[in-house]
Amino acid sequence: MVYALGHLFELRQTEKGWKYPRLSTEWVPRYEVDKKATATKPIIRVIKSISKDIDHFVVATDLDIEGSLIGYLTLLYACGAEVKEAKRMIFSTLTKAELNAAYDNLASGLDFPMIEAGQARHEVDWLYGINLTRALTLAIKTASGWFKIVSTGRVQGPTLALVADRDQAINVFVPTPYWVILATGSHNSHELELEYSKKRIAVKTQALDIVQDLKGKTAIVDDLRSKKNFQTPPAPFNLSALQSESYRHFGFKPSRTLAIAQKLYLEALISYPRTGSQKIPPSINVREILNGLASYRKYSSLAKQVLAGGSLTPFQGKKDDAAHPAIHPTGTKASKRLTPSESKIYDLIVRRFFALFGKNSIKESIRADVKYNEHLFYLRGLKVLKRGWMDYYDPYVTLNERLLPPLSKGDVIELEAVNEDGRFTSPPPRFNPSSLLKILEKEGLGTKATRASIVDSVRSRGYTLGNRFELSTLGYALHETLRQYVAKILSADFTRQLEEEMQGILEGRLDRDQVLTHAKEDLLELLKHFQTQEEDIGQTLVSGLQRYWKEKEEVGLCPKCGVGNLLIIRSPKTGKRFVGCSEYKEGGCDQTFPLPQRGTIAPLDKQCPYCGHHMIKVISGRRAWETCVNWTKCPGRQEDLKALEKKREKASQARQEGSSDE
Amino acid sequence: MSECPICSRPSHENDSLCQYHQHAHKNLREAYEVWIHALDIDWTSYLDHVYAVDGLGSWVREVIEHIKSEDGSLE
Ligand SMILES: [Zn+2]
Numbered sequence: 060m061v062y063a064l065g066h067l068f069e070l071r072q073t074e075k076g077w078k079y080p081r082l083s084t085e086w087v088p089r090y091e092v093d094k095k096a097t098a099t100k101p102i103i104r105v106i107k108s109i110s111k112d113i114d115h116f117v118v119a120t121d122l123d124i125e126g127s128l129i130g131y132l133t134l135l136y137a138c139g140a141e142v143k144e145a146k147r148m149i150f151s152t153l154t155k156a157e158l159n160a161a162y163d164n165l166a167s168g169l170d171f172p173m174i175e176a177g178q179a180r181h182e183v184d185w186l187y188g189i190n191l192t193r194a195l196t197l198a199i200k201t202a203s204g205w206f207k208i209v210s211t212g213r214v215q216g217p218t219l220a221l222v223a224d225r226d227q228a229i230n231v232f233v234p235t236p237y238w239v240i241l242a243t244g245s246h247n248s249h250e251l252e253l254e255y256s257k258k259r260i261a262v263k264t265q266a267l268d269i270v271q272d273l274k275g276k277t278a279i280v281d282d283l284r285s286k287k288n289f290q291t292p293p294a295p296f297n298l299s300a301l302q303s304e305s306y307r308h309f310g311f312k313p314s315r316t317l318a319i320a321q322k323l324y325l326e327a328l329i330s331y332p333r334t335g336s337q338k339i340p341p342s343i344n345v346r347e348i349l350n351g352l353a354s355y356r357k358y359s360s361l362a363k364q365v366l367a368g369g370s371l372t373p374f375q376g377k378k379d380d381a382a383h384p385a386i387h388p389t390g391t392k393a394s395k396r397l398t399p400s401e402s403k404i405y406d407l408i409v410r411r412f413f414a415l416f417g418k419n420s421i422k423e424s425i426r427a428d429v430k431y432n433e434h435l436f437y438l439r440g441l442k443v444l445k446r447g448w449m450d451y452y453d454p455y456v457t458l459n460e461r462l463l464p465p466l467s468k469g470d471v472i473e474l475e476a477v478n479e480d481g482r483f484t485s486p487p488p489r490f491n492p493s494s495l496l497k498i499l500e501k502e503g504l505g506t507k508a509t510r511a512s513i514v515d516s517v518r519s520r521g522y523t524l525g526n527r528f529e530l531s532t533l534g535y536a537l538h539e540t541l542r543q544y545v546a547k548i549l550s551a552d553f554t555r556q557l558e559e560e561m562q563g564i565l566e567g568r569l570d571r572d573q574v575l576t577h578a579k580e581d582l583l584e585l586l587k588h589f590q591t592q593e594e595d596i597g598q599t600l601v602s603g604l605q606r607y608w609k610e611k612e613e614v615g616l617c618p619k620c621g622v623g624n625l626l627i628i629r630s631p632k633t634g635k636r637f638v639g640c641s642e643y644k645e646g647g648c649d650q651t652f653p654l655p656q657r658g659t660i661a662p663l664d665k666q667c668p669y670c671g672h673h674m675i676k677v678i679s680g681r682r683a684w685e686t687c688v689n690w691t692k693c694p695g696r697q698e699d700l701k702a703l704e705k706k707r708e709k710a711s712q713a714r715q716e717g718s719s720d721e
Numbered sequence: 722m723s724e725c726p727i728c729s730r731p732s733h734e735n736d737s738l739c740q741y742h743q744h745a746h747k748n749l750r751e752a753y754e755v756w757i758h759a760l761d762i763d764w765t766s767y768l769d770h771v772y773a774v775d776g777l778g779s780w781v782r783e784v785i786e787h788i789k790s791e792d793g794s795l796e
Binding site for chain 1: 728729730731741744745748749751752755756758759760771774775776777778779780781
C-alpha cells in the first residue's frame with residue numbers, strides 16, 4: 060500500500076518558451092514543474108519500484124473528481140499499470156469497518172467519467188490560466204520592459220468581477236435620509252414596543268406630523284391574529300452549509316473550515332467533507348453512530364435521548380451527490396486530543412446530526428393591529444410552543460422569542476413615548492469569505508472543492524486590501540483592463556458554460572476531446588483579439604500598476620498574521636523606511652522587516668526560493684537587484700550580506716584614510 | 722488622453738473626471754433630489770450633511786472634497 064501526496068503529476072506545455080498561445084500539454088511528475096514539490100520525487104520513485112511485482116492494483120483515493128484523477132494518473136505514469144484492469148475501493152468514512160467492507164466489495168473498475176471530467180478541468184484551467192496570465196504579463200513587458208506577473212484564470216476572472224462590482228457600488232454610494240417612528244405603549248402596566256405600519260417615512264415634516272398626531276393618545280387593539288409555524292430540522296450538512304454555519308458561529312473562513320473538516324475526516328471522526336449532498340441514505344447505520352456518540356461524556360445524554368426516541372429516521376435535505384452522503388459523525392472515538400478549532404467543528408457536526416432526529420419545532424407568531432384614527436401600529440410576538448429538534452442543535456439555534464401580554468380585541472393601549480428617529484440608507488455590504496463563497500456557488504462558478512481556495516486567491520494576489528474584499532488599485536487596474544479588452548474572461552456565463560460542459564462529461568453526455576476542442580477554439584479567439592491590442596492593454600495595465608505602487612506600496616500578505624498586508628512604510632520619527640503589517644494600528648500584528656534605505660523599491664509577485672518570504676526589487680542608480688524582505692535573516696542571502704558588510708568596511712576605511720590624509 | 726483631477730486615472734476630456742468619479746458625481750447629484758424632498762436643503766449644506774454620514778462612498782467623498790476645493794467648479 061502506498062500513498063500519494065495530492066497530485067503527483069501535473070500538466071506541462073509540450074512546446075518550449077514562455078509565450079502564448081500554448082495549447083498542447085502533457086502530464087509530467089510534479090517536481091519537474093513545481094520547484095517546491097520536492098516531496099513528490101521520492102514517493103514517485105517508491106511507487107515505481109514496488110509496482111514491478113504487483114499483479115493487481117486497487118485505487119483507494121477519495122471518491123471525487125480530484126481523487127479519481129490522482130489515482131488514475133498514478134496508476135498510468137508511476138505504476139505503469141493497465142488502468143482498465145484496476146479495481147476501486149469506495150468509501151465515505153475512514154472507519155475500520157467501512158474500509159474493510161469497501162475492500163471486500165471492490166468496484167469492478169475505475170470511474171472513468173470522473174477521471175475524464177477531472178482531466179478536462181485541469182486541462183481547461185491550465186490553458187486559460189497559463190495563456191491569459193502570460194498574455195497580461197507580456198503586454199506589461201512590451202509596454203514598459205518590466206516583468207510583473209499579473210495572473211488571472213477561468214474562475215478568477217468572474218470572481219474578480221463580482222468583488223469589483225460590489226466594491227464600486229460601495230464607493231459610489233450616497234446615503235439618503237429617512238425617518239422611522241419609535242413608539243412604546245402600555246397595557247395593564249406591561250410596556251410594549253410598537254411598530255409603525257409605515258416602515259420608512261421619506262419626508263421629515265411628515266414624520267414630525269405623525270409624532271404630533273400620536274403623542275399622548277390612546278390606541279385600540281383592532282385585530283388579533285395568531286399563526287402556528289412548524290419548522291423542520293435543518294438539513295444534513297453539505298460542505299457549503301457547514302462552511303457558512305461555521306463562519307456564522309466561529310468566524311472561520313471557508314478554506315479553514317474545509318481544512319479542519321479534512322483533518323477530522325482523516326481521523327475517521329466524520330465522513331468525507333467535500334460533498335454536495337444533504338442526505339443520509341439508509342445504508343448508513345445511524346444507530347451504530349448514535350451508540351458510538353453515547354460513549355462520549357459530552358454527548359452521552361443527547362445520544363441516549365435520540366436513541367430512546369424510537370424511529371431513527373434522519374431528516375433529509377433536497378440536494379444529492381452521487382459520490383458521498385451528507386457530512387456526519389462516524390461515532391468513532393478520537394485517538395488524540397482535538398485542537399479547540401477541531402472540537403468546535405466536530406461539535407457543530409455532531410449536534411447537527413442529532414437535530415436530524417428531532418421532531419418539528421412549533422412556533423406561534425402573533426400580530427395585533429393597534430389603531431388610532433388612520434394610524435396603524437403592529438405588535439408582534441413570537442413564542443416557541445415546542446422546541447423539538449432545537450433541543451439537540453443548541454447552542455447553534457437562534458430563537459428571537461418575543462413574548463406579548465394577553466391581549467384581546469378592543470383593549471386599550473396608552474401611547475407613552477412617540478418619537479421620530481432620523482436614519483440613512485446604507486451601502487450594500489462588502490463581501491466576506493463566506494458570502495463570496497455563497498455567491499460563487501449560486502452563480503455556478505468553481506466546484507465545492509475549489510471555491511474556498513478561489514476566494515483566498517483573490518486576496519493573496521493583492522487584488523484586495525486586507526481581509527475586507529476591498530479592491531486594491533491593482534485589482535482595479537486588472538479589472539478595468541480585462542473589462543475594456545477581454546470582457547469575456549470576466550463573464551460568469553462564459554465560465555458557467557464550461558462548468559456545464561464538464562458536468563456533461565461526468566454524466567457521459569459529452570467527451571473530453573469535444574470539450575477541449577471547444578475550449579481551445581474559444582481561447583484562441585480571445586488571444587487573437589488580445590494580441591491585436593497588446594500595446595493598449597499593456598499601457599493600461601502599466602499605468603494602473605504605477606498608481607498601485609505609488610499609492611499602496613503593498614508587498615503582499617503578512618506571513619505572521621495572515622490577515623494584513625505588508626506595506627512599505629516610512630517612519631515619521633526617523634524618516635527611515637521599513638516593511639510593516641497593515642494590521643499594526645488595530646493593535647493586531649507587529650511584524651516588521653528592515654529595508655535597504657537607498658534606491659527605489661518595488662514589490663515583486665513572487666516568493667523567496669530560500670525562505671519563502673515576499674521578494675522585492677531594489678533599483679539604485681544603474682544597479683537593480685532582487686532580494687526578499689527577510690534578507691537580513693534569510694539563509695540564502697548571508698553571502699550577499701557579508702559582501703555588503705565588506706563593502707561598507709572598505710568604504711568607511713577609505714573615508715577614514717581620506718580624513719587622516721587631511 | 723487627459724487625467725482625472727482627483728485620482729489621475731485617464732478621463733475623456735480635459736478636467737473631466739474618470740469613469741469612477743463621474744459615476745460618484747452623478748449619484749451625488751441624483752441623491753440631492755431625495756435630500757431636497759426629505760429636508761428642503763440647499764446644495765452647499767447638502768454637501769456638508771452628506772459628507773458627515775457613515776456609509777458615504779469613498780469616491781463620492783473625494784468628489785465632494787474636489788468640489789469644495791475647486792469652489793464648485795463642477796456645478
Ligand atoms: Zn478619478
